Amino acid sequence: MIDRPDPFGDRPDPDLWRDFTRYPSRGFRLGKYEKRSIEQIERVIIHHTGVGILGRFKRDKDRFGWTIPIQAAIHAYTRIMASSGHYVIGHEGQVVQFVPENYSAWHAGYGGRRRRSRLGEWFAKTKYTRKLGKRPRWVCRRDGRFDWWDVRWRLRQGITSPLAWFPDLDTNGHTIGIELLSTPRHEPFTSIQLRSLRTLVVDICMDYGIPIDNHHILTHSDANPLARTTRRGVPYDPPASKYSFQAVFG
Ligand SMILES: [Zn+2]
Numbered sequence: 001m002i003d004r005p006d007p008f009g010d011r012p013d014p015d016l017w018r019d020f021t022r023y024p025s026r027g028f029r030l031g032k033y034e035k036r037s038i039e040q041i042e043r044v045i046i047h048h049t050g051v052g053i054l055g056r057f058k059r060d061k062d063r064f065g066w067t068i069p070i071q072a073a074i075h076a077y078t079r080i081m082a083s084s085g086h087y088v089i090g091h092e093g094q095v096v097q098f099v100p101e102n103y104s105a106w107h108a109g110y111g112g113r114r115r116r117s118r119l120g121e122w123f124a125k126t127k128y129t130r131k132l133g134k135r136p137r138w139v140c141r142r143d144g145r146f147d148w149w150d151v152r153w154r155l156r157q158g159i160t161s162p163l164a165w166f167p168d169l170d171t172n173g174h175t176i177g178i179e180l181l182s183t184p185r186h187e188p189f190t191s192i193q194l195r196s197l198r199t200l201v202v203d204i205c206m207d208y209g210i211p212i213d214n215h216h217i218l219t220h221s222d223a224n225p226l227a228r229t230t231r232r233g234v235p236y237d238p239p240a241s242k243y244s245f246q247a248v249f250g
Pocket of ligand 1: 046047048107220
C-alpha cells in the first residue's frame with residue numbers, strides 16, 4: 001500500500017535524478033482534474049509534446065530569457081494550456097512534474113469519466129452519446145485509410161480497441177502521462193532523455209505493480225491512434241522506430 005500524504009507524492013528518490021522540478025500545471029491549479037485512488041493507476045502513456053513547443057521557444061526565448069526549450073514547455077503547461085501530462089522530460093534529461101499522480105491529468109483527451117468529448121472520435125458520431133449507460137459504437141476503419149492503426153495493433157493480439165483496456169472508457173483515469181519534449185523534425189529523442197524516461201517509468205511501475213511490457217507502457221499512438229493521424233490517415237507522431245515501446249525499452 002502506497003501512502004502519499006503530500007499530493008505531489010514522494011517521487012523522486014534524489015539518488016535517481018539529476019534534475020527534477022515541479023510546476024503545478026494550469027489545469028491542475030484550475031481544479032480541472034479529478035482526484036483518483038492510486039489503485040486505479042494501471043498503465044503509463046508516453047507522449048511527445050509536439051514541435052509547437054520548439055517553435056514557441058524560438059519565438060519567445062528572448063522575451064522570457066529562456067535558454068533551453070523545456071522552459072517553453074513549462075511556460076505552456078503552467079500558463080496557457082489546461083491539458084498536460086503528469087511529467088515532461090527535456091532533451092537534457094530534466095524531469096518536470098506538472099500534476100500529482102493521484103489526479104487524472106488530461107493527456108489522452110479532455111475530461112474525465114463524465115466528460116470525454118474528445119473520445120467521441122472513437123465513436124460513430126450519430127451513435128455517440130455522453131449519457132452513461134448507453135453503449136457507444138466503435139468507429140469502423142474505412143477502406144484501409146487507417147492501415148497504420150493495424151500496424152500498431154498487430155502487436156496486440158486479441159485486443160480490438162485501445163479503450164477495451166479501460167472498460168469505463170476513462171483512459172486518463174487509469175494512466176500516468178509522460179511527455180517527451182519533441183525534437184526538431186522528429187529526430188531521435190536524446191539518449192539521456194530516454195534514460196530519464198526509463199528511470200521514471202520503472203520507478204512508477206515498481207510503485208504501482210505495473211508490468212513493464214507493451215500492454216502496460218503505451219504511446220499516445222497506441223492509446224488513441226485515430227487521434228494521432230490526420231483526416232487522411234497520415235500519422236503525425238514520430239515513426240515507431242523512434243516512438244514506441246520497442247524504441248524506448250528495446
Ligand atoms: Zn499525446
